[in-house]
Amino acid sequence: MLTTIASYSFPWEAHIAKARLDAEGIPAFVADEQTINMQWLYSNAMGGVRLQVPEQFALQAVDILAEDHSEELEQELGVASVSCEACGSDNTEPYQIGKRWAFLVFLGLDFPLFPVKSAHRCKDCGTIQKD
Numbered sequence: 298m299l300t301t302i303a304s305y306s307f308p309w310e311a312h313i314a315k316a317r318l319d320a321e322g323i324p325a326f327v328a329d330e331q332t333i334n335m336q337w338l339y340s341n342a343m344g345g346v347r348l349q350v351p352e353q354f355a356l357q358a359v360d361i362l363a364e365d366h367s368e369e370l371e372q373e374l375g376v377a378s379v380s381c382e383a384c385g386s387d388n389t390e391p392y393q394i395g396k397r398w399a400f401l402v403f404l405g406l407d408f409p410l411f412p413v414k415s416a417h418r419c420k421d422c423g424t425i426q427k428d
């Protein structure tokens with residue numbers, strides 16, 4: 298049985314994630330839901346293109362995607378240049394609040410109730426501030 302572990306606005310994002318999982322030996326599939334039904338409503342609300350893996354690989358796959366997802370890319374794009382409110386340092390990194398919980402809730406209820414909030418964490422003083 299396939300489990301949806303992530304959804305993306307654009308197909309290429311899903312394929313980048315799929316390639317990463319493939320490299321780790323996890324079979325992943327990109328599901329393009331074109332059918333208009335309740336499932337379509339959900340997938341559309343969640344961003345569109347879904348990434349699926351066999352159920353037994355789901356937690357491992359999420360860990361892999363959570364580890365290096367966005368951080369390196371965002372730093373390359375300069376998204377991380379946010380000043381710390383507490384100490385004024387520019388030495389911050391992207392930090393996501395609630396990602397793992399959103400996934401666990403999604404697994405149980407088939408719908409994400411916890412929004413994933415993006416934030417930045419200061420590497421100097423450890424303060425986490427919401428964007």
Ligand SMILES: [Zn+2]
Nearest residue numbers: 381384419422
């Ligand atoms: Zn700081």
